[in-house]
Amino acid sequence: MRSPTSAAVNSAIHPAIRPDYSPEQRAAWMRRHEEFCALARQGNINVIFFGDSLTDYWRDRGRASWDQHFAPLGAANFGISGDRTQQVLWRIERGELDGFAPKLVVLLIGSNNLTPGLGENSLTPKNTPLETSAGVAVIVDALRHRLSQGRILLHAILPRDEPHHPIRREVTETNATLARLADGRGVSFFDPSAQFLSPGGTISRKIMPDLLHLNTRGYALWAKALRWPIRELLA
16 A cells, blocks of 8 residues: 555645646646746735635635735735646746745645546546645745745635535645644744634535635635734734
8 A cells, every 4th residue: 555645656746737627728827827927027026825716716706805905015816726736836846936035925725636626537636635735845845945034824725515524624634734834933824714614613605605615705704814914924
């Protein structure tokens, strides 16, 4: 039986583009990456957000909250819907942090690693919580290597699905491992999960209609929680 964290088999730690997209979709993904690289070369970014759809959607359903709380801080959104740890790692290693030195990186990634695909047959295997957290750890190491003075705010994977769904336990296990990456100096861990859950552990569809993605109300709730650790780390 293979070890779940073996470097030879853990797809989460190896930089990669998305293999399960059509050529047209891959080209669109690559254009997003190139746009981010061009934005990086322009500089003047104090806070950079890396992540998947939850980060990506600050651009639309979360736009009002973003403009109110994060845009004034000089924040840039480098989230791409559907990304896993391996895609974020690939993007970081290929120019998305070149040419500027942000004061803070907000990293939220790993939820997609815990699922087998993007709503279609996937060529990328589902990762275990240990594999996923190992992928996040590799990204944190890559960020440390590139940020001489900047800080990293490692964000917990947000809760998803019903309390009895197996992925809820996997998210909790992954976050427990991610919390240990905080070192009290360059890396801080932030987990606002309780604010999205009822006392019984359910998620309100009034903030997360599909029990995965936030709506405008959910982003407002998230922004109010996230603004404080960001401002503290910038200070």
